[in-house]
Amino acid sequence: MQQTRRSVMKAGGALGLLAVLGSTLLKPGRALAAWNKGAFEAKSAIDAMKALGMSNAEDSKDIVIRAPDIAENGAVVPIDVTSNIPGTTSISVFIEKNPFPYTGTFDFSQGAVPFVHLRAKLGESTPVRVVAAAGGKYYTTAKEVKVTIGGCGG
Amino acid sequence: MADPMKIRATLQGDVADVRVLMAHPMETGQRKQAGKAVPLHFIQSITAQLNGKTVFSADISQAISRNPVFAFKVKGAKAGDKIVITWKDNNGETRTDETTVRAGL
Amino acid sequence: MRQALVLGFVAAFAAGPWPQAAAQTEDPVAAEFDKFREVLEQDNPAELWEVKGEQLWKTPRGPKNASLEKCDLGLGPGVVKGAYAQMPRYFADVDRVMDAEARIVHCMITLQGFTYAELAKAPFSSETRTPDPVSITTYVAAQSAGVKLAPSQNHPKEKAAYAAGKEIFFYRAGAFDFSCASCHGVDGQRIRTQPLPNFTKPEQAIRSVQGWPGYRMTGGVMHTLQWRLNDCYRQQRFPEPGYASDTLSALLTYITVNASGQVYKGPGIKR
Numbered sequence: 001m002q003q004t005r006r007s008v009m010k011a012g013g014a015l016g017l018l019a020v021l022g023s024t025l026l027k028p029g030r031a032l033a034a035w036n037k038g039a040f041e042a043k044s045a046i047d048a049m050k051a052l053g054m055s056n057a058e059d060s061k062d063i064v065i066r067a068p069d070i071a072e073n074g075a076v077v078p079i080d081v082t083s084n085i086p087g088t089t090s091i092s093v094f095i096e097k098n099p100f101p102y103t104g105t106f107d108f109s110q111g112a113v114p115f116v117h118l119r120a121k122l123g124e125s126t127p128v129r130v131v132a133a134a135g136g137k138y139y140t141t142a143k144e145v146k147v148t149i150g151g152c153g154g
Numbered sequence: 155m156a157d158p159m160k161i162r163a164t165l166q167g168d169v170a171d172v173r174v175l176m177a178h179p180m181e182t183g184q185r186k187q188a189g190k191a192v193p194l195h196f197i198q199s200i201t202a203q204l205n206g207k208t209v210f211s212a213d214i215s216q217a218i219s220r221n222p223v224f225a226f227k228v229k230g231a232k233a234g235d236k237i238v239i240t241w242k243d244n245n246g247e248t249r250t251d252e253t254t255v256r257a258g259l
Numbered sequence: 260m261r262q263a264l265v266l267g268f269v270a271a272f273a274a275g276p277w278p279q280a281a282a283q284t285e286d287p288v289a290a291e292f293d294k295f296r297e298v299l300e301q302d303n304p305a306e307l308w309e310v311k312g313e314q315l316w317k318t319p320r321g322p323k324n325a326s327l328e329k330c331d332l333g334l335g336p337g338v339v340k341g342a343y344a345q346m347p348r349y350f351a352d353v354d355r356v357m358d359a360e361a362r363i364v365h366c367m368i369t370l371q372g373f374t375y376a377e378l379a380k381a382p383f384s385s386e387t388r389t390p391d392p393v394s395i396t397t398y399v400a401a402q403s404a405g406v407k408l409a410p411s412q413n414h415p416k417e418k419a420a421y422a423a424g425k426e427i428f429f430y431r432a433g434a435f436d437f438s439c440a441s442c443h444g445v446d447g448q449r450i451r452t453q454p455l456p457n458f459t460k461p462e463q464a465i466r467s468v469q470g471w472p473g474y475r476m477t478g479g480v481m482h483t484l485q486w487r488l489n490d491c492y493r494q495q496r497f498p499e500p501g502y503a504s505d506t507l508s509a510l511l512t513y514i515t516v517n518a519s520g521q522v523y524k525g526p527g528i529k530r
Binding site: 034035036040075076077095098100102103104105106107108109110111112113115116117118119120121 | 169173182198199204207208209210211212213214215216217218219220222223224225226227228229230231
């Protein structure tokens with residue numbers, strides 16, 4: 001922990017967490033059937049969305065993201081996403097400045113409400129982008145979350 | 155074998171508020187322990203069933219926080235309904251736990 | 260001088276003016292942190308250690324192959340509910356004041372046959388290992404969720420512990436000439452985004468106890484007040500205090516008594 005703090009201070013702005021998220025590629029040969037490797041390994045939200053066929057997502061005010069404006073610790077950032085778009089079947093999350101922005105897709109069926117609470121690692125201040133799938137179309141919005149170097153361990 | 159999940163499912167009207175805490179290191183493969191990188195080890199997929207029907211599922215990345223917590227809601231649930239949640243990680247390890255929906259206070 | 264600069268420093272991250280010496284409740288960043296910490300604490304990974312701690316409490320272990328179910332935490336042998344909230348307190352069987360973790364360690368030694376040396380060797384959590392006393396303390400603390408803090412100050416040794424704890428709190432030493440009070444004895448101080456509560460005042464002293472044992476987001480580890488105080492001493496560039504020592508029981512008496520009467524919410528989440 002002390003080492004992380006010092007290296008964080010030396011980095012002068014980027015967090016030690018950014019180094020932790022890094023640039024690891026998945027080892028080949030693992031059974032990843034349904035898990036979308038191409039999207040999960042994409043290095044930009046745009047590329048990930050392209051891999052998921054979401055490039056034409058239109059901006060929407062009917063998706064609500066609740067997340068802190070400033071996160072106390074980038075290691076655990078609580079994010080709530082609610083889609084008020086009728087017929088939403090999934091919500092996908094992209095943490096734009098993470099080394100691998102695509103963080104996941106949450107599917108809803110049989111009465112599940114298009115809402116999800118998740119907690120993610122943010123390597124630095126970043127827009128958190130979400131895409132809702134509804135009626136064969138995609139809708140998107142984003143919210144900026146700042147990540148800071150904190151103080152003591154209290 | 156991985157530690158059990160903690161699952162809580164509470165009714166608010168006719169909507170079950172389901173909250174799950176999973177015990178998993180969610181290693182990104184970048185963290186160093188004693189000079190060596192700890193290998194990538196993270197939950198990749200989750201499914202949740204209400205009375206045997208899949209209601210919520212997810213594919214996720216290693217950027218989800220350690221000891222993940224998720225919450226989702228299911229409309230039309232009743233007290234006594236069974237919730238079963240399964241996760242599977244990139245090593246092929248899997249864990250299934252269940253609970254019943256309780257009436258809210 | 261340098262200490263004053265460190266302590267008085269306010270980092271400006273977002274747009275908007277921040278008062279230089281923002282009072283606890285007016286600090287918008289601290290308020291935001293509190294709000295989302297509450298969200299996080301609704302489902303706290305600390306619960307995983309509460310479960311583990313309960314198993315450790317009830318399972319026969321150690322050279323004596325005994326459980327901790329006869330451990331007296333001050334409310335009678337085996338009574339765990341509400342016990343955390345009434346410590347530190349005097350224990351007649353050892354004729355001294357003990358905080359919760361020190362008492363748990365004592366029970367592990369006397370009932371189960373573990374030695375202080377082995378428990379004190381590596382008493383703090385890492386990303387891969389949580390020492391048993393930490394899990395047990397987390398379980399015990401969880402059984403006081405919703406209970407008002409009420410460490411007794413009736414016994415002369417309890418009063419003496421408070422006085423000693425107060426003296427320790429204000430004792431300046433070490434390379435920085437710091438005391439606990441340097442950070443926690445004045446209103447309105449912060450280190451970067453973390454406000455530093457003034458533990459000499461009851462309404463802020465609660466922040467010394469509340470949230471501990473805590474699941475620390477940094478590293479995803481479970482820590483108790485024994486760790487937190489040890490880390491304070493490290494940050495002050497003091498020698499390390501002894502694990503589960505009288506010094507720390509006294510210091511914990513001082514700050515817990517200052518927070519007396521306020522509701523303890525159980526294990527929390529810390530940054």
